[in-house]
Amino acid sequence: xxPRHALALLTEALADTPVVLLNxxxxxxxxxxxxxxxxxxxxxxxxxDDRVVLAAAKSDPAGFIAGLSGPVVMDEIQRAPELFLDxxxxxxxxxxxxxxxxxxxxxxxxxxxxxxxxxGRMEVVHxxxxxxxxxxxxxxxxxxxxxxxxxxxxLNNALALPPCDRATLVTVLLQGGYPEAVARTSPKRRAAWFxxxxxxxxxxxxxxxxxxxxxxxxxxxxxxxxTRSASLLxxxxxxxxxxxxxxxxxxxxxxxxxxxxxxxxxxWAHNPGKRLVKxxxxxxxxxxxxxxxxxxxxxxxxxxxxxxxxxxxxxxAAELLxxxxxxxxxxxxxxxxxxxxxxxxFVLESRSGHITGIEVKASTxxxxxxxxxxxxxxxxxxxxxxxxxxxxAGREVVPFGDKLWAVxxxxxxx
Numbered sequence: 001x002x003p004r005h006a007l008a009l010l011t012e013a014l015a016d017t018p019v020v021l022l023n024x025x026x027x028x029x030x031x032x033x034x035x036x037x038x039x040x041x042x043x044x045x046x047x048x049d050d051r052v053v054l055a056a057a058k059s060d061p062a063g064f065i066a067g068l069s070g071p072v073v074m075d076e077i078q079r080a081p082e083l084f085l086d087x088x089x090x091x092x093x094x095x096x097x098x099x100x101x102x103x104x105x106x107x108x109x110x111x112x113x114x115x116x117x118x119x120g121r122m123e124v125v126h127x128x129x130x131x132x133x134x135x136x137x138x139x140x141x142x143x144x145x146x147x148x149x150x151x152x153x154x155l156n157n158a159l160a161l162p163p164c165d166r167a168t169l170v171t172v173l174l175q176g177g178y179p180e181a182v183a184r185t186s187p188k189r190r191a192a193w194f195x196x197x198x199x200x201x202x203x204x205x206x207x208x209x210x211x212x213x214x215x216x217x218x219x220x221x222x223x224x225x226x227t228r229s230a231s232l233l234x235x236x237x238x239x240x241x242x243x244x245x246x247x248x249x250x251x252x253x254x255x256x257x258x259x260x261x262x263x264x265x266x267x268w269a270h271n272p273g274k275r276l277v278k279x280x281x282x283x284x285x286x287x288x289x290x291x292x293x294x295x296x297x298x299x300x301x302x303x304x305x306x307x308x309x310x311x312x313x314x315x316x317a318a319e320l321l322x323x324x325x326x327x328x329x330x331x332x333x334x335x336x337x338x339x340x341x342x343x344x345x346f347v348l349e350s351r352s353g354h355i356t357g358i359e360v361k362a363s364t365x366x367x368x369x370x371x372x373x374x375x376x377x378x379x380x381x382x383x384x385x386x387x388x389x390x391x392x393a394g395r396e397v398v399p400f401g402d403k404l405w406a407v408x409x410x411x412x413x414x
Contacts, residue, residue, distance in 0.1 A: 002179070003139035004033055005326045006127050011037070013123040014098035018091045021077070024127035025260035026105040026201060027178050033127065034073050034103060043101065044068070047075035054079055061086045071098055078106040079208055084118055091121050106209055107258045129177025129286050131322040132413030143411055144323035144331055148348050148356045149386050152405050155397045155414075163395035164410040166364070170301050172413065173311055176288020177318070187297055194292040198222075201259055210255055217244065221252055225262055226284055226293040230310040230317070230345075232337075233264065233282040260285070265317060268334035268347040268355070274380070277337040285318045287311055307393065312362040312409070313345055316391060319412045320346060320358075336377060344373040344388075354386045360409075361392040371404050378403065 006022070010033070013020045022030050038045070048054045057064045057080040065086040077083065087100055102122075133141055146152070155161040175182050175190070178197070184190040202218050221242050228238075238253075239246045256262045264280040284290045290311060291297075301307060317333075324331055330351040337343040346358040357374045374388030387403040391411070398406045408414075 001032060001036070002029075002130055002134045003137060004029065004127070004134060005131065005139050005322065006125050007033060007036065007139075009125045009326055010101075013125060014041075014101065016097050017123045018095045018097060019087060019100045019102065019118055019122040020098065021122055021124045022101065022103045022127055023107060023124055024105070025129070026205070027180055027197060028127045028129050029179050030103045030105070030127055031075065032179075034075070034101065037101070038073070041071060041098070043071040043073045045073045045075070048079040049076050057083055062089075065090050071101070073101045073103070075103045076105055077102040078104045088118055088121060091118075105259075106205060107260060126325045128318070128322040128325070129288075130179055130182060131177065131319055132172065133323075135177075135182065136413050142323050142327050144320055144327045144348065145329055147358060147389050147407070147411070148327075148329060148331060148350065149354075152387075152389075152397055152407060153399075155407065155411065161397065161408060161414040162410050164364075164393045164408040166302075166307070166393065168413075169307065169312075169393055169409060170298055173287045173301070173307070173315055174291050174296070174298060176286040176290075177322075178286065178288060181288050190288070191292055194289055197289075201261070205259055206255065209258060210251075217242070218252060218256070221249070222256060222261060222284075223293050225253075225256070225282060226290055228282060229284045229290055230281060230313040232277065232279045234279070261289075263317075263321065265333055265335050265346070268336045268349065270349075270353075275339040277339060281317075281335045283314050283317045285314075285321060287315045287318065290314055307362040309360070309362045312393070313360045316346070316358070316360045316409070316412075320348075336373070338376075342373050342376050344377055347377075350386075353384055355381060355384055356386040357388045359388070359390045361390055364393045366390055366392050366394070366406055368400065370406075371400055374404060 010020065010022060024030055046053050048057060061082040065083060133139055133143060181190050181193050184193055206218065224238065224241055235246055235249060239249045242249060263283050263285045265283060266280045267276060267278045269276045269278050320333055324333060331348045334347040334349060335345060336347045344357040345360045348356045357377045359370060359374055361370055370390045371388060378385045378388060387405065390406045391409050392406055394408050400406055
């Protein structure tokens with residue numbers, strides 16, 4: 001079993017919070033993680049994927065919750081949102097820490113039933129697919145904190161950061177982070193897993209969450225979004241390309257978000273004096289799934305003179321999301337773009353309002369021009385600017401001037 005960032009967060013939350021939700025896409029390892037916890041604190045395990053359990057929960061939610069005693073795990077809670085109000089009532093009567101450990105394979109924070117019930121009584125822990133650090137057995141190192149204001153000068157020596165060689169980067173991009181996909185070293189078997197994975201989600205989970213007129217439209221929309229990963233979200237253009245009305249498109253897009261298949265990164269627009277683009281960027285937060293949807297394999301990636309920039313940027317977005325969940329500085333992820341098209345791929349902002357800009361380059365070498373957007377951010381934000389980092393497919397950590405650094409992409413797995 002891989003070490004997981006979320007394990008310590010779960011343990012801490014269960015020690016002082018009555019309801020804890022482990023939230024993440026299917027096949028990210030939620031059941032395995034819950035079983036690890038059960039070895040220390042025995043819990044009754046119930047899954048709402050079991051038809052009998054699901055029928056009991058839906059037919060009499062109050063009686064179902066009243067019949068539970070001691071700490072309990074309820075897996076796939078999104079399948080019975082009727083339970084939320086009765087869990088709230090049970091917690092209001094008995095606030096024993098760790099009483100309910102819920103897992104959800106849909107983002108139940110986006111479901112109205114939860115917003116009206118367990119808000120303020122529950123802590124949420126997110127479980128993304130495996131990070132590079134987890135796969136390398138280094139789950140305790142938070143790379144978001146490190147990039148924000150950590151000791152980058154020590155990466156070449158004290159932390160022994162390896163160079164980012166192309167073969168490793170191609171492997172990392174193609175495998176993604178779903179444990180079952182990572183375990184399949186054969187491209188054919190991995191492709192079969194991704195196909196089965198999407199079929200399961202789009203056929204079963206979509207039917208559970210929403211009434212969708214044409215299920216065939218969702219895979220088509222997801223493939224369109226794959227070609228636009230790391231781009232600004234343009235609803236009007238997507239509507240034209242997909243043939244969906246904007247109303248239907250927004251509904252389907254929200255459904256894909258709820259299922260963790262797409263993710264929006266909002267624009268950083270905290271300076272009212274600037275003319276900034278306010279549209280979010282859209283990402284498919286797993287490059288294994290992304291490259292499968294784009295029909296990219298090792299052969300065609302290796303045949304290219306350089307790796308696709310939007311795929312590498314998507315990889316960095318996914319890694320940042322995984323590390324933000326357990327960072328110590330309360331960092332929030334944004335992107336930055338002015339109306340004059342000066343941009344920085346990512347901005348990390350701390351609770352105190354300090355920012356670090358991150359630019360992503362798929363090339364093995366860079367020059368001063370790679371820091372254009374970061375220098376603009378540094379000049380305009382003054383004391384708020386913590387540092388600027390260009391992540392590139394090279395070998396060395398190199399300073400490029402005051403508060404500016406070039407760092408190999410291997411920082412995510414080294």
